[in-house]
Amino acid sequence: MDFNTALYTDLYQLAMGQAYFLKGKHGTEATFDYFYRKTPFNSGYVLFCGLEEALDWLEKVSFSREDLDYLSEQGFDSGFIEYLADFKFTGTVKSVAEGEIVFPFAPIITVTGPVVECQIVETYLLNCLNFQSLIATKASRIRYISGEDKALAEFGLRRAQGYAGLQASRASFIGGFDTTSNVLAGKTFQIPITGTMAHAYIQSYDDELTAFRDFAETHPDNCVLLVDTYNTLNSGIPNAITVAREMEKKGKKLIGIRLDSGDLAYLSKAARKMLDDAGLSYVKIAASNQLDEHVIRSLKEQRAAIDIFGVGTNLVVGHENAALDGVYKLCSFEDKPRIKISENLRKMNFPGQKQVYRYFNGNGKCIADAITLEGLEAPDGMAHPFEPHKRMPLNPALAEPLLQEVMREGKRLSPVRSVRDIAAAAVKNLGRLPEEHKRFDFPHVYKVGLSSEIEQMRNHLKSEKLGESGT
Numbered sequence: 001m002d003f004n005t006a007l008y009t010d011l012y013q014l015a016m017g018q019a020y021f022l023k024g025k026h027g028t029e030a031t032f033d034y035f036y037r038k039t040p041f042n043s044g045y046v047l048f049c050g051l052e053e054a055l056d057w058l059e060k061v062s063f064s065r066e067d068l069d070y071l072s073e074q075g076f077d078s079g080f081i082e083y084l085a086d087f088k089f090t091g092t093v094k095s096v097a098e099g100e101i102v103f104p105f106a107p108i109i110t111v112t113g114p115v116v117e118c119q120i121v122e123t124y125l126l127n128c129l130n131f132q133s134l135i136a137t138k139a140s141r142i143r144y145i146s147g148e149d150k151a152l153a154e155f156g157l158r159r160a161q162g163y164a165g166l167q168a169s170r171a172s173f174i175g176g177f178d179t180t181s182n183v184l185a186g187k188t189f190q191i192p193i194t195g196t197m198a199h200a201y202i203q204s205y206d207d208e209l210t211a212f213r214d215f216a217e218t219h220p221d222n223c224v225l226l227v228d229t230y231n232t233l234n235s236g237i238p239n240a241i242t243v244a245r246e247m248e249k250k251g252k253k254l255i256g257i258r259l260d261s262g263d264l265a266y267l268s269k270a271a272r273k274m275l276d277d278a279g280l281s282y283v284k285i286a287a288s289n290q291l292d293e294h295v296i297r298s299l300k301e302q303r304a305a306i307d308i309f310g311v312g313t314n315l316v317v318g319h320e321n322a323a324l325d326g327v328y329k330l331c332s333f334e335d336k337p338r339i340k341i342s343e344n345l346r347k348m349n350f351p352g353q354k355q356v357y358r359y360f361n362g363n364g365k366c367i368a369d370a371i372t373l374e375g376l377e378a379p380d381g382m383a384h385p386f387e388p389h390k391r392m393p394l395n396p397a398l399a400e401p402l403l404q405e406v407m408r409e410g411k412r413l414s415p416v417r418s419v420r421d422i423a424a425a426a427v428k429n430l431g432r433l434p435e436e437h438k439r440f441d442f443p444h445v446y447k448v449g450l451s452s453e454i455e456q457m458r459n460h461l462k463s464e465k466l467g468e469s470g471t
């Protein structure tokens, strides 16, 4: 399947595109903001992920002859189809860096260009960025609770939502996982791949010990034995110990064992003792079975002797939030700021082309984000976006702009960043976030506010629109 086609969009984008085209407005410049409103998992932040793939798509997207024939069959105007034959994205993208932490309501990406182009690419951008940011955020929570000394292996491909498994492996790595079992993700993104064995392999033998021996013989340098097929404490671990000793005689070392059922705290502690008593303290203990950040937290509280957590389903499907609610909203058209009116202030967008400044304290920890108009300096104070009486003074000397131009006239401005670079940046960025925003229970809400210029513009446009509508 070729996903670089501009048909990877919602019909209404093309319907609006045709209307703009037939009214001669298709070249009019528009700006859209990408932002989200609510953090998933009750998290205090979102880890932004997916930008490289989005830029890659924007550079390649086009309609093939077959795509255009299909649109013709669907009844689109022939003139519009002719226009689409040369379609490419020629706009400007400003973005927060991939691997940066982002907060509700602050623009993460702004897309400026001919309105039809900006509109057609909306669906893919949301599809790509919402999903990957969701999974990277989940992964970062699992890393946070596991601690730096644990190895995290992503096992999710088999239970991922179709082809999204590839993006999930990438996002998991950026969020802090060490390896993936997804071989295609390993090749595509240069992520280290690791794996153990399935129950089927043990079941295929008449006895567990021979299965272990054969695997160790054929994988002398990367052998992890699955010990729970029959009886973990009475058969799996004793057989693994026998094989580990046989490997030692050949100058090899068993890397580890994997527990995949039962009480993982109890079994891991019992396994650790049995291995240590056998002089095999180097053999690591891996555990899997519907893990997530909450089970891992519980296992840590129980002092489980687990070195490696294998996490699949709950990570790659973003359990228990199926989607990040990221949206893409028009904020400027024909050089005029645009607003959508809603009874609910939270559903109104912030008009105009914008910049977001992040403020730090003297210890280098981030403390607030202020949204202001593009071209303005970092403000020295901000207002709460929905409760304007709440104000906060800010020190512009300790502010950094978050939105940087990453694409101009449809071409990226810097080379592709490797997932390793992005993952390293994520570690650094999460390190700048104070602990109170990372805790799982009632994380402290990070402050995002508006400069007085944006506030005034929103209030002005709001009264103008309400006046026009007679309300």
Ligand SMILES: Nc1ncnc2c1ncn2[C@@H]1O[C@H](COP(=O)(O)OP(=O)(O)OP(=O)(O)O)[C@@H](O)[C@H]1O
Residues within 6 Å of the ligand: 260, 261, 262, 263, 264, 265, 266, 288, 289, 290, 291, 295, 298, 299, 302
């Ligand atoms: N000590 C523990 N503390 C908290 N959660 C645990 C502990 N041990 C295992 N779990 C989690 O409890 C759940 C147990 O799942 P389940 O009831 O299916 O048991 P099981 O042992 O996997 O059974 P099965 O043999 O059918 O696979 C899993 O999500 C697992 O990660």
Ligand SMILES: O=P(O)(O)OC[C@H]1O[C@H](OP(=O)(O)OP(=O)(O)O)[C@H](O)[C@@H]1O
Residues within 6 Å of the ligand: 155, 156, 158, 159, 197, 198, 199, 200, 260, 288, 289, 290, 291, 310, 311, 312, 313, 314
């Ligand atoms: O629980 P997850 O977090 O999704 O981790 C991945 C799971 O996938 C495998 O089980 P599966 O039953 O599919 O195959 P198996 O026969 O190898 O156990 C593996 O043993 C894990 O239990």
Ligand SMILES: O=C(O)c1cccnc1
Residues within 6 Å of the ligand: 155, 156, 181, 194, 195, 196, 197, 258, 288, 310, 312
């Ligand atoms: O390598 C493993 O142990 C593995 C891979 C995929 C799913 N579950 C486990």
